[in-house]
Amino acid sequence: xxxxxxxxxxxxxxxxxxxxxxxxxxxxxxxxxxxxxxxxxxxxxxxxxxxxxxxxxxxxxxxxxxxxxxxxxxxxxxxxxxxxxxxxxxxxxxxxxxxxxxxxxxxxxxxxxxxxxxxxxxxxxxxxxxxxxxxxxxxxxxxxxxxxxxxxxxxxxxxxxxxxxxxxxxxxxxxxxxxxxxxxxxxxxxxxxxxxxxxxxxxxxxxxxxxxxxxxxxxxxxxxxxxxxxxxxxxxxxxxxxxxxxxxxxxxxxxxxxxxxxxxxxxxxxxxxxxxxxxxxxxxxxxxxxxxxxxxxxxxxxxxxxxxxxxxxxxxxxxxxxxxxxxxxxxxxxxxxxxxxxxxxxxxxxxxxxxxxxxxxxxxxxxxxxxxxxxxxxxxxxxxxxxxxxxxxxxxxxxxxxxxxxxxxxxxxxxxxxxxxxxxxxxxxxxxxxxxxxxxxxxxxxxxxxxxxxxxxxxxxxxxxxxxxxxxxxxxxxxxxxxxxxxxxxxxxxxxxxxxxxxxxxxxxxxxxxxxxxxxxxxxxxxxxxxxxxxxxxxxxxxxxxxxxxxxxxxxxxxxxxxxxxxxxxxxxxxxxxxxxxxxxxxxxxxxxxxxxxxxxxxxxxxxxxxxxxxxxxxxxxxxxxxxxxxxxxxxxxxxxxxxxxxxxxxxxxxxxxxxxxxxxxxxxxxxxxxxxxxxxxxxxxxxxxxxxxxxxxxxxxxxxxxxxxxxxxxxxxxxxxxxxxxxxxxx
Numbered sequence: 001x002x003x004x005x006x007x008x009x010x011x012x013x014x015x016x017x018x019x020x021x022x023x024x025x026x027x028x029x030x031x032x033x034x035x036x037x038x039x040x041x042x043x044x045x046x047x048x049x050x051x052x053x054x055x056x057x058x059x060x061x062x063x064x065x066x067x068x069x070x071x072x073x074x075x076x077x078x079x080x081x082x083x084x085x086x087x088x089x090x091x092x093x094x095x096x097x098x099x100x101x102x103x104x105x106x107x108x109x110x111x112x113x114x115x116x117x118x119x120x121x122x123x124x125x126x127x128x129x130x131x132x133x134x135x136x137x138x139x140x141x142x143x144x145x146x147x148x149x150x151x152x153x154x155x156x157x158x159x160x161x162x163x164x165x166x167x168x169x170x171x172x173x174x175x176x177x178x179x180x181x182x183x184x185x186x187x188x189x190x191x192x193x194x195x196x197x198x199x200x201x202x203x204x205x206x207x208x209x210x211x212x213x214x215x216x217x218x219x220x221x222x223x224x225x226x227x228x229x230x231x232x233x234x235x236x237x238x239x240x241x242x243x244x245x246x247x248x249x250x251x252x253x254x255x256x257x258x259x260x261x262x263x264x265x266x267x268x269x270x271x272x273x274x275x276x277x278x279x280x281x282x283x284x285x286x287x288x289x290x291x292x293x294x295x296x297x298x299x300x301x302x303x304x305x306x307x308x309x310x311x312x313x314x315x316x317x318x319x320x321x322x323x324x325x326x327x328x329x330x331x332x333x334x335x336x337x338x339x340x341x342x343x344x345x346x347x348x349x350x351x352x353x354x355x356x357x358x359x360x361x362x363x364x365x366x367x368x369x370x371x372x373x374x375x376x377x378x379x380x381x382x383x384x385x386x387x388x389x390x391x392x393x394x395x396x397x398x399x400x401x402x403x404x405x406x407x408x409x410x411x412x413x414x415x416x417x418x419x420x421x422x423x424x425x426x427x428x429x430x431x432x433x434x435x436x437x438x439x440x441x442x443x444x445x446x447x448x449x450x451x452x453x454x455x456x457x458x459x460x461x462x463x464x465x466x467x468x469x470x471x472x473x474x475x476x477x478x479x480x481x482x483x484x485x486x487x488x489x490x491x492x493x494x495x496x497x498x499x500x501x502x503x504x505x506x507x508x509x510x511x512x513x514x515x516x517x518x519x520x521x522x523x524x525x526x527x528x529x530x531x532x533x534x535x536x537x538x539x540x541x542x543x544x545x546x547x548x549x550x551x552x553x554x555x556x557x558x559x560x561x562x563x564x565x566x567x568x569x570x571x572x573x574x575x576x577x578x579x580x581x582x583x584x585x586x587x588x589x590x591x592x593x594x595x596x597x598x599x600x601x602x603x604x605x606x607x608x609x610x611x612x613x614x615x616x617x618x619x620x621x622x623x624x625x626x627x628x629x630x631x632x633x634x635x636x637x638x639x640x641x642x643x644x645x646x647x648x649x650x651x652x653x654x655x656x657x658x659x660x661x662x663x664x665x666x667x668x669x670x671x672x673x674x675x676x677x678x679x680x681x682x683x684x685x686x687x688x689x690x691x692x693x694x695x696x697x698x699x700x701x702x703x704x705x706x707x708x709x710x711x712x713x714x715x716x717x718x719x720x721x722x723x724x725x726x727x728x729x730x731x732x
Contacts, residue, residue: 036116040083040094043112046105047079054081061097066090079105091115155298157259158313160320160418166308168321168663171420175244179659182667183238186657189627190669191233194652197635198227205640222683224676226651238657238667239498242490245421246325247662249363249470250487251318253332255339255346255356258303259314261296269296302339302346304332304359311350322419323663326426327363327370327437329415334407335359344393344400347377352384352450353391362468362479363437366489369468371441372408373459373481378448401444408439409463440464443481455482455544467550472496474531477522477554482546484521491660491668495622496528498656498670502620503534503592506674511536514585516616518574518595518606523551523567525594525622527558530566535592540569541577575609582613591615596622601629607636611647619650619673626657626669637673640681651676 045054051074058069067090074081085091097103098113105111164171170178202223226232241247261269305315318324318332339346339356347354355376363370377383379397414429442463447453459481467478470485473493479485486492507513513535517526520540529535538560540551548571552562560567570577585591593616595602601623610619619637623630637650650673658668 035084037088038085038091039116040085040091040098040113041080041116042083042098043080043114044105044109045074045079045081045111047077049074058083061094061103065093065097067094155259155312155314156309157261157296157298158308158316162313163306163308163316163320164419167306168323169665171322171663175240175662178662179238179240182657182659182665183235185665186238186626186655186667186669187235190630191231191235191655193627193631194634194638195227195232197631198638199223201635201639205642224649224651224680225683226680233652233655236654236656238659239494241488241659241662242494243488244662245322245419247488247490247660248323248325248328249365249489250360250485251324251328252358252360253304253318253328254307254315254358255302255304255354256307256311256315256348257300257346258305258316260299260301262299271296302336302342304335304339304346304356319415320418322421323661325363325365326415326417327412327435328361329417330412330435331359331361331370331372331408331439333415334412335404338404338407342400342404343396347382352382353386354382355379355393355397357447358452360481362485364468364470364489365437366471367469368437369440369465370437371443371468371479371481372439373443373445374404375445375447375453378446383448383450405442405462408442411435412438441466441468445481455484456546457482472524473528475524475527475554475558477524477527478550478557479522480546480550482544483550484544484547485524486660488660491658492524495658495660495668495670496525498658499525499594499620499622500529500532500534502618502654502656502670502672503529503594506592506618507534507590509590510534513537513590513592514539516578516581516591516593517541518578518593518602518610519597520551520569521547521596523554523569525596526567527551527554527560529594530560531558537565538567539577539581540567541572541574541581542569543571543573545571573603573605575603575605578609578613582615585615589615590617592618592620594620594622597629597633599625599629601625601633604636607633608645611637611645611649614647617675621669621671621673623669623671624666626667626671630669630671634671634673648676648678648681650674651680 045057049057051072054072054074058072061067062069068086069083070086071084072081073084083094085094095113095115098111101110103111170181173181264270300314303315303317305317306321307313308316317329319329344356345354347357357375357377359375360373361370362372379392379394381391381393385391412435414426414433414435416429417426441461443459443461445453445457445459447457467480470477470479470489472489473496477485486495503513503515504510510533514537515526515529515535517523517529517538517540520526520542521544523538523540526538526540530538540548542548542551548569551569555561555567555569562568568581570581582591591613593610595606595610610616621630621633634652636645638652639645639649641647641649652671653674654670654672656670658670660666660668
């Protein structure tokens with residue numbers, strides 16, 4: 001799975017600016033989003049103190065007082081913690097209690113409490129220089145940090161090339177070069193890392209065994225034979241994308257301000273004079289000789305687009321990107337026209353004020369349908385709204401919303417495209433030319449939180465159908481606002497063909513084979529495997545209830561249902577649902593699992609459930625983050641048995657990279673894990689045991705022979721002695 005282009009992972013939200021509000025506390029002017037005035041930093045606590053012991057210590061301080069600690073933060077392996085209190089009036093009381101001279105750590109050192117230093121946000125971070133008491137190196141470090149942040153926040157105008165470099169960094173290279181780079185990235189950052197991580201697991205287990213000095217009878221598996229090979233992971237040739245341009249079917253744009261230079265009468269950017277001495281604090285535009293520099297005036301216009309380089313560069317038009325379809329650019333033009341005359345401003349994520357936040361656009365070239373979801377803050381203002389009501393837009397919001405809906409539900413004019421290599425028709429469209437896709441579904445979504453709304457957050461349906469439809473291979477799917485669907489349709493078909501082939505390899509009797517579709521989303525992979533005849537039954541599991549509802553509807557659309565026993569979709573945690581579903585499976589039924597997790601990968605409990613299900617012989621892992629979460633998950637699936645992961649480990653038998661996102665550095669991976677046998681796990685260890693047993697038997701045989709010889713000799717001696725005695729005693 002691949003996240004939307006608009007949410008650039010490199011974007012960093014700058015620190016909110018201070019806002020003056022009236023409070024009843026001693027500090028009259030504080031930032032309502034900053035809790036530094038209610039925080040206390042405690043120094044010299046035990047570095048490895050457990051959370052329960054810290055809670056017990058805090059309770060001893062707050063006992064018989066009105067102090068309420070709402071939040072506790074202690075970074076691991078650090079000797080400080082931060083306490084956030086309910087009210088600032090409690091701060092001085094707690095500081096007095098901690099600093100009374102009786103509070104000590106285990107080594108006898110005095111605990112010390114203080115407010116966050118000036119300029120800090122109260123997170124308690126300390127400099128590597130200085131002693132951490134707010135003097136010397138710590139102050140210098142904070143000053144340097146403020147200077148770095150100021151430099152990063154210098155407002156600028158992003159050119160089209162800068163936008164392309166950020167969002168489609170491989171756009172200047174030929175497609176063959178792009179594939180070669182991705183192949184090398186898979187080898188160096190995926191396969192080698194996985195092998196290294198698995199070997200580290202062996203090293204750790206061997207070290208633990210040595211520490212026990214033979215006290216434990218447990219043994220550790222030797223390094224598996226497949227890991228000793230020169231290339232443990234067999235890498236197939238990367239599959240190229242079937243479509244190279246305008247391939248995305250989902251985009252997320254951000255409301256904000258587009259930056260442009262103010263032009264003079266000759267059409268040239270207008271400079272402003274900046275005295276270097278006034279910029280000394282941040283080193284902004286300061287020349288080495290101390291002279292003044294020219295700085296261009298920047299005009300900010302409300303707009304929607306991609307955040308190509310953080311808020312300092314504003315939002316950028318999507319028209320210059322070759323992976324964005326025309327309909328998305330056309331909708332952006334309509335919204336920009338609306339914003340030009342709207343009294344309701346875009347949302348400012350730094351101050352958490354304003355209304356319009358994001359717009360998500362899903363489209364289908366095959367069904368000619370398009371869904372738009374517009375996320376906005378409450379009409380009364382965002383989380384950082386002013387108490388004087390100056391940013392309350394309740395009176396104008398409903399009217400502006402109706403006007404926007406009317407503009408979006410008309411025909412979408414063809415946009416002017418500016419990406420390299422676009423046709424002349426796209427670069428210079430006619431005035432009366434329109435996109436062949438119109439908006440068929442429109443939703444608004446109100447959200448007051450500081451980040452992004454979760455998939456299950458309620459939406460308001462305002463126009464058209466509540467879903468859009470998409471065709472994928474032999475299947476038809478419906479997509480609702482919060483459901484996940486692959487963001488490139490043609491690429492998804494190629495990806496799913498690989499998955500189907502890998503499932504068929506072990507499904508000797510497809511009609512009897514059961515497929516567990518873990519993180520199934522709307523059921524696309526499982527239903528595709530059914531249609532292609534790879535399996536006879538599918539159990540889909542996903543924690544998102546809206547996605548499961550879509551999966552059930554998609555099964556019905558494609559001729560399957562829960563009633564006939566062919567498909568079953570469950571909204572639950574995978575580890576819980578798998579255990580329950582396996583109990584209902586007849587013994588001897590072939591089991592295969594396909595997992596398609598988000599970028600964070602699988603939860604450890606899911607990996608535990610997969611390993612501990614002994615009848616599961618193959619896992620087909622579809623990863624959208626092969627250089628990150630796949631490395632971690634593969635190491636856990638393939639590492640030796642432990643108390644937590646008791647099932648026999650898996651080994652990697654196939655790895656197929658699939659390029660679904662040309663011009664970017666993203667690549668999908670289909671990796672196959674097959675269950676190892678006990679003989680493969682034992683390896684050399686079993687041979688050593690056999691040899692030891694053989695040697696023991698030989699020694700035992702020798703002992704028996706020697707014993708028998710000794711007994712015979714003793715018997716002969718006894719007989720001889722008896723004969724001698726008889727000879728001496730003769731009758732007279």
